[in-house]
Amino acid sequence: MKKTWKLDDILPIGQFGNLYREIENDLEKMRKYVGELKPDISKEKFKEILEFSEEEEEKMARLGGLPGLMEAVNQKDAEAKLLKSKVENLALRWSEVGIKMSLWIKGKRKPKLDDKNAKRIFGVITDLEYGLKRSRLLAKYSLPEHEENIIVNKDVNGMGVLEELREMISAEMEYEIEIDGKKKLIKTQSELLALVYDPRDEVRRVAYQALLLKQKENLPKFFAIYQAVIKDWNYEMKLRGYKSAIAVRNLANDIPDEAVEELLGSCSKNRGIFQEYFIWKAKELGKEKLERSDVYAPIVKKEKKYTIEETKELVLGSLSQFSDKFYKFGKELIEGQQIDWMPKTDKRSGAFCATISPKIKPYIMLNFTGKQRDVSTLAHEAGHGIHSMYAAGHYPSTQNASLPLAETASTLAEMILFEEILLREKDGEIRKAMLSDKMADAYATVCRQNYFILFEKEAHKKVPQGLRAEDLSDLYFKNLKDQFGESVLVSPNFRYEWSYISHIFASPFYCYAYNFGELLSLGLYARYKKDPKIWRGRIERILEVGGSKNPNEMLRSVGIDIRRPGFFQESFDIIAGWQKQLTKI
Ligand SMILES: [Zn+2]
Structure with missing residues (x-):
C-alpha cells in the first residue's frame, strides 16, 4: 500500500508550464468577455461568460493546488514555493479582470446592470443564482474599481507580507527545554506543542513555559503586527460601511449577526460544563487544582495503538453505518491514492482535507502515528472529503x-x-480516557475558540484607541480568568498566549467557524440519532447542496432555525452528557 498521495490527477508537474500559459491566454478572452457585459446582454452570452469563468476557476484551482499540496508535505520544497509565487502573480492579473466582472454584476460598473435585467439573466444557471444575487446584495459594501484594485494589491503586498513575516518570526524560534536534568533543543513550534499532550506533568509545563517565554521575548514584534492587522481591518470596515468589525466576517459567511451573538452568548453561558470537567480531571490526576498546562493531559498512561489497516477498517465500518454513499465515497478516498499518511521532516503538522475541484477527488494529509x-x-x-464528493455535481x-x-x-x-x-x-480505563480526550477536544473547539472571538471583539474595539502590548495582554488574561473561573490555575505567563494564535492575525474572527460548525453538527447528529430514517435523508440533502444555497434557508427547510434562542443548547446537552458518563465510570 502506498502511504503517499499521487497528485497527478490535479496536474502532472511537467504540465504546469502549459496550463500556466493556457490560463494566461484565456485572460485575453476573459477581457474581451468583460467588454461584452451590458444590461441587454443575451442570456446565452451571459451563460457562456459564466461558464468560461467557472472553467478558469477550475484551472486556477489546479494550478495553485499542486504547489500548495507539495509544500504541505515538504515545507522546504523550493520548487513548490516558486510555482506558488507564479500562481500568485497570475491570480493578481486575473483578479483585475474578475473585479470588473464582479462590479458589473453588482451594478457598480458601466454600462450599469439594472435590477430588472439582473433578474432576467441571473437565473441562466440555477446553480450560480444564489451567488449572483448575493453579490448584488453586498454591492453596497464595494468601492469603485480603482480602489478595489488598490486594496487587492495592498492585501497581497502589504498585509500578506506582514503575515508571512509573522510566520517567519515563529518559524525561526527554537526552544530550549530541560527534562529530567537533560537539555534538549526543539526546533519547531509544532514539535513543542505536541508535548502539551504528554503524560508527564513536568514535560507539559516546561513546553508551555518555553513557548510563552519566546512569545514574551518577541512581544513587541507580534504586537506591532497585530496592531497593523486590526487597524487595517477596521479602516477597511469603515471605508466599506460595515456595522462592526465582526460584521465583516459574518457577512462573508452569510450568517446573520443575531445567530453569531446567540452562539457567543450560549458558549459563554455553558463554560461551566468544561469547568466541571477540569475539576473532575484534577481529581483524576491526583491534584488539588488543575494547572493550565494539564488541560490536555491524557489521563491513562497505557494507550491503544492502531495499525493503518485497523484504522481503515474501523473508519470504513463506521461510515457504512450512516449510509451506502458515505461508505462508497469513503472507500474511494481511503483505499485510493488520495492520502499522505505518515509524519516526515519538514511536513506540515496536523491534518487537513483539500478539495481542488468537483472533477478531482479530494486529498487528505495526515500525520499518522497510530494513536x-x-x-x-x-x-x-x-x-x-465525502462532503465534497456529495457536492461534486456543482x-x-x-x-x-x-x-x-x-x-x-x-x-x-x-x-x-x-x-x-x-x-x-x-x-x-480506556473508555474513561476516550471520554476525557473527547471533553478536552470539545473544550478546544468550542469554548476556547469562543473566547478567542470575545478577545478579538475587545481588541478590535480598544487597539484603535491606543493600547500598549502589556494592556492587550492584560485584556487577554482577564479573558482567560473568565473562561476558566476558579477551576484552573493559570500561570501569569499565559497573558502572552494571544500572540501565537495564528487565526487572529491571519483571518480575524475566523475562529467561530469552529464552535459554530461543531455545535451545529452536534445538533444535527443528535437529531439523526433520535430519528435516523428521516434525518439521514435530510443530512444527505444538506451535503448535496454544497455552497449553492443560503445556509440559513437550507437549514430552515429541514426545520432548523439557527437564530432561535437556545438552539445551541441541545448540542451542549450532548457535551454535558459525556461529562456525566465520565463521572459515572
Ligand atoms: Zn474539520
Missing part, C-alpha cells in the same frame, strides 16, 4: 459548503466512530 486521536482524525477528514464556485455547514459530514463521521469504539471497548 486513537489519529483514527478519529482520519474519520473527520474523510468526512470533509460548479467549482458552488461545490464547497458555506461555513456553518462545512463541518457537518466531518463531525458526523467522527461521532459515529467515537460512539462505535466506545461501545465496543470493555476496558473501563
Whole structure:
C-alpha cells in the first residue's frame, strides 16, 4: 500500500508550464468577455461568460493546488514555493479582470446592470443564482474599481507580507527545554506543542513555559503586527460601511449577526460544563487544582495503538453505518491514492482535507502515528472529503459548503466512530480516557475558540484607541480568568498566549467557524440519532447542496432555525452528557 498521495490527477508537474500559459491566454478572452457585459446582454452570452469563468476557476484551482499540496508535505520544497509565487502573480492579473466582472454584476460598473435585467439573466444557471444575487446584495459594501484594485494589491503586498513575516518570526524560534536534568533543543513550534499532550506533568509545563517565554521575548514584534492587522481591518470596515468589525466576517459567511451573538452568548453561558470537567480531571490526576498546562493531559498512561489497516477498517465500518454513499465515497478516498499518511521532516503538522475541484477527488494529509486521536482524525477528514464528493455535481464556485455547514459530514463521521469504539471497548480505563480526550477536544473547539472571538471583539474595539502590548495582554488574561473561573490555575505567563494564535492575525474572527460548525453538527447528529430514517435523508440533502444555497434557508427547510434562542443548547446537552458518563465510570 502506498502511504503517499499521487497528485497527478490535479496536474502532472511537467504540465504546469502549459496550463500556466493556457490560463494566461484565456485572460485575453476573459477581457474581451468583460467588454461584452451590458444590461441587454443575451442570456446565452451571459451563460457562456459564466461558464468560461467557472472553467478558469477550475484551472486556477489546479494550478495553485499542486504547489500548495507539495509544500504541505515538504515545507522546504523550493520548487513548490516558486510555482506558488507564479500562481500568485497570475491570480493578481486575473483578479483585475474578475473585479470588473464582479462590479458589473453588482451594478457598480458601466454600462450599469439594472435590477430588472439582473433578474432576467441571473437565473441562466440555477446553480450560480444564489451567488449572483448575493453579490448584488453586498454591492453596497464595494468601492469603485480603482480602489478595489488598490486594496487587492495592498492585501497581497502589504498585509500578506506582514503575515508571512509573522510566520517567519515563529518559524525561526527554537526552544530550549530541560527534562529530567537533560537539555534538549526543539526546533519547531509544532514539535513543542505536541508535548502539551504528554503524560508527564513536568514535560507539559516546561513546553508551555518555553513557548510563552519566546512569545514574551518577541512581544513587541507580534504586537506591532497585530496592531497593523486590526487597524487595517477596521479602516477597511469603515471605508466599506460595515456595522462592526465582526460584521465583516459574518457577512462573508452569510450568517446573520443575531445567530453569531446567540452562539457567543450560549458558549459563554455553558463554560461551566468544561469547568466541571477540569475539576473532575484534577481529581483524576491526583491534584488539588488543575494547572493550565494539564488541560490536555491524557489521563491513562497505557494507550491503544492502531495499525493503518485497523484504522481503515474501523473508519470504513463506521461510515457504512450512516449510509451506502458515505461508505462508497469513503472507500474511494481511503483505499485510493488520495492520502499522505505518515509524519516526515519538514511536513506540515496536523491534518487537513483539500478539495481542488468537483472533477478531482479530494486529498487528505495526515500525520499518522497510530494513536486513537489519529483514527478519529482520519474519520473527520474523510468526512470533509465525502462532503465534497456529495457536492461534486456543482460548479467549482458552488461545490464547497458555506461555513456553518462545512463541518457537518466531518463531525458526523467522527461521532459515529467515537460512539462505535466506545461501545465496543470493555476496558473501563480506556473508555474513561476516550471520554476525557473527547471533553478536552470539545473544550478546544468550542469554548476556547469562543473566547478567542470575545478577545478579538475587545481588541478590535480598544487597539484603535491606543493600547500598549502589556494592556492587550492584560485584556487577554482577564479573558482567560473568565473562561476558566476558579477551576484552573493559570500561570501569569499565559497573558502572552494571544500572540501565537495564528487565526487572529491571519483571518480575524475566523475562529467561530469552529464552535459554530461543531455545535451545529452536534445538533444535527443528535437529531439523526433520535430519528435516523428521516434525518439521514435530510443530512444527505444538506451535503448535496454544497455552497449553492443560503445556509440559513437550507437549514430552515429541514426545520432548523439557527437564530432561535437556545438552539445551541441541545448540542451542549450532548457535551454535558459525556461529562456525566465520565463521572459515572
Ligand atoms: Zn474539520
